Amino acid sequence: MIKISRIGNIFKNRTKQFFKNGTKKLGKKLLVYFSPYLIPIGIVFLLAFVVYAGYMAIYIQLTGGQGSSGATITYLSNTPQDKQYRDWVESAIGPKYKYADDPNTDDFNVSDMWVKGDGTDSQSSGGLSPEEAKAKLKEAEEQSQSEGYSHIDPKTFLGHSKEFLDVYNRDEEIALTFGQVYTFVVYENGSLGREITQDLVKKVAKDIHPTFKYTKRLKIVVVSSKDSSTTYYYWQYKLDEADTILGHFKYHYSIVSNTTTSGSGDHAITITTTEWQPTDTEIVGDRWNRINKYLKTEFKVTDNSLPIDRQGILEGFQGFDENQQRIEWLARNGFDDEPFDFVSCMSIPPQYREIIEEASKKYHIPTWFIAAVIMRESSFNWLSVSSADARGLMQITPATFASHVGKVNNAFGTSYTLNDIYDPRANILVGTEIWAEYLSQQFGSVDNVDWKGDGWIQQTLEAGFKYNAGPYAKYNQSIALDYMEPIWEYAKKFKATSYAAGSLPVEGTITSMFGWRSDPFGGGQEYHSGIDIACNIGTPVHSVSDGKVLYAGSCSGYGNIVVVRDSMYNYLYAHLSEINVKTGDMVKIGDIVGLSGNEGRSTGPHLHFGISKITGDNWNTSWIDPLSVLNK
Known part of the structure; x- marks a missing residue:
């Protein structure tokens, strides 16, 4: 990272070289000729230098630069004050950093959620054709669309087991981040002279908080084996509309059926899913309308300076969130190759x-x-x-x-x-x-x-x-x-x-789907973060992806587990009777990571298989439907 002292030296050296070279080229006569103008020219140059240096200093502050002492200017250092700032921001945001049922959070990330549609998960013996399933989906959708949106309370609706509602986690992708809130807080402090307080943090989070609208949509899964067929009806929240600081988006869907086969011969299982899948994503108006409006109303930014101020703010978002500085921020590509x-x-x-x-x-x-x-x-x-x-x-x-x-x-x-x-x-x-x-x-x-x-x-x-x-x-x-x-x-x-692609990690029968379900141990509804596959103890469990073993060992509730991470997801294999890999191992698709079992909180021999999106080192959050990922 470039430090402020180094930036000062850069400008100092460039200024000295400019005058040194200029003096040699102009010569004595030209210096005499321009002598009446040297003082005002020098003043203009000095002012330009001060403005540019100040601009770079503000940019460095917004993107996590370092001071001459080596300590970071922003929260990126570990001072008690910066830790307090971080806690204030994360508490104001809530989900994505802290759970919605935490009494100390404001939950502005999920304070404006609206849902419509209703339905209860169920299952029946016998299968449905894709055409019959599509007809049922259309019927359920018509019923949902005839209803209005209802506001939900995240404290009671989300709780500790689910942070966002969209089954694809698209709401979490565009929800408020630490970088977004803290960038504006720093901007308030630097440009308007406002002291950084918890009230200021809450104000900014409230000002730029997102609005999410969902419809609870039916998904039908038909699981067929040689001797039987079972149809599962279960409901998932899918995002309809999102109004965020990054843009206002509307999401469109169409009914799609996918069929995959796992296993072979007498053990073959065919899974046919019929659901509303995303098609087009519409941007409502100018994507930057909301951030432009906030800069103009809150900070009095003019139309002429709006593009560069917005770019600086966007770079601040990324700088804080990625915990790194982008010095060549106007010339970078912005993407690093994945391993x-x-x-x-x-x-x-x-x-x-x-x-x-x-x-x-x-x-x-x-x-x-x-x-x-x-x-x-x-x-x-x-x-x-x-x-x-x-x-x-x-x-x-x-x-x-x-x-x-x-x-x-x-x-x-x-x-x-x-x-x-x-x-x-x-x-x-x-x-x-x-x-x-x-x-x-x-x-x-x-x-x-x-x-x-x-x-x-x-x-x-x-x-x-x-x-x-x-x-x-x-x-x-x-x-x-x-x-x-x-x-x-x-x-x-x-x-x-x-x-x-499409193969289940173990030979067996799916007995419980992803999403809300009745708690098999009693106590009402619970959010099931994966699918359960009933199988005999000792059945080989295969990795469904290439990747690295993030964790292999014991975990409360899950018993023995293996977590594999690839470039996009974490894959959880739980309730194992035996673990065949260790943390840090590289695995390929099809490798045996363990044997199925009945360890932990379990009602019978089965494999719990979950998939979550990568959010830092924490694999136990941001769950998505495994069958959606497994479908070819």
Whole structure:
């Protein structure tokens, strides 16, 4: 990190060199000629220097820079005062940092939640066809949409077992963060001279808190084996609308059925899920409308300075949240390559798989290659914005998007505009169309690329350079390789592991689904953070992903467990009778991590299998439906 003293030296040295070189070049006569103007010029230069240095100092403060002593200016140091600031912010935010049933939290992250729809989980013997399941989903949806939204109290509704409601955790992805609240608090302190107090922290959190609206939607799962078939009806909250400091979003869905088979022969189990899956994500108005309005009303920022002030604030968000400083903040790409050993087909978020498949079928580019481009460009962060203003999952600039979106509209019958650039479906379709165009220019047709063999690796190099640098940039092999080599590595991992997608980690029968359920030990409802698979004690438990063993050992309630982490998720295997790996081991899809058992809080021999999104070192939070991730 650059320290303030170093910044001062940089300006000092540059100023001395400027005058030294200038004196040599101008000569004595020019100095005499300009002598009447040297004093005002010097004053202007000094003022400019002071303003710029002050600006950089504020930026360093906002992004976690260090002072000359080496101690950080912000909460990033471990002083009692900074720890107090952190506690104030986390208590104001609540969920994402502290549980909603904590009496000391304000819970502004979940203070404005609205839900509609009702339904109780149930099951019945016998199966349903996908058509029958779709009809039931439509009927339930019509009933839900006829109702109005009701406000919920997070203290009683969420409690300790569930922090957010959306089954895909999209609400948590765009909820308030420490960095967002603390950046504005620091800005209040630095620009308006307000003392940092708990009341100020609460005020900022309240001002920028999000609003979430959900519908409780039916999901139908039919589990069939050789001798029987069971239909499960269970309900999940899915996000309809979110108004946040990062933008105002509306989410759209369509009914999709997926079938996967686990095991083989007499032990084969077929799982057919029918549910409302995400399609388009709509940005309502200007994405930055809310943050612009807050800067103008709270800090009196003018229209002329709004873009640079907003960029500084956004960098402050990231600087505090990532606990690192971005010195080259106006020229960075903003994304770091993931370790390839942690990547497998399971790393592709379920809400994007249908879209990637749709793009693949249309443009004849394999799903594993499209997913690799997305991983390289944005790590599946659909709200990503680079310093070059490339946006969305596939990092497309507005000008490029505008020049290609018409072709996508013609091909798919859509009516996307530039305002849809962040929409995952629009972004993936446009990005894939661009790749198809560049490959076709080179090979006559995308089908002439050797996707089945290894020829695609070198064959995609030139098109990758165009995608990254622009179609008119002069080709540079070094730059092309720097961009494409990570994509090749991701693609090889996705391609090699796709055969195993959809398999359950153990042979057995699903007996309990993900989500709210009746507590099998009595005491009302509980939030079930995974699925239960009944099986005999000692049945091999296989890893469903490549990754690293985050923890292997005993855990209260779960008995013996193994937690594997890949680039996107944590995978929990619980109630084991035997553990076959140790913390720190690397595993591959299909490796045996342990044997099933009946340890811990259990009503009978089974495997509890859970999947959570990565949130720091804590794996026991942000749970999502395992069947959504397992579906191919």
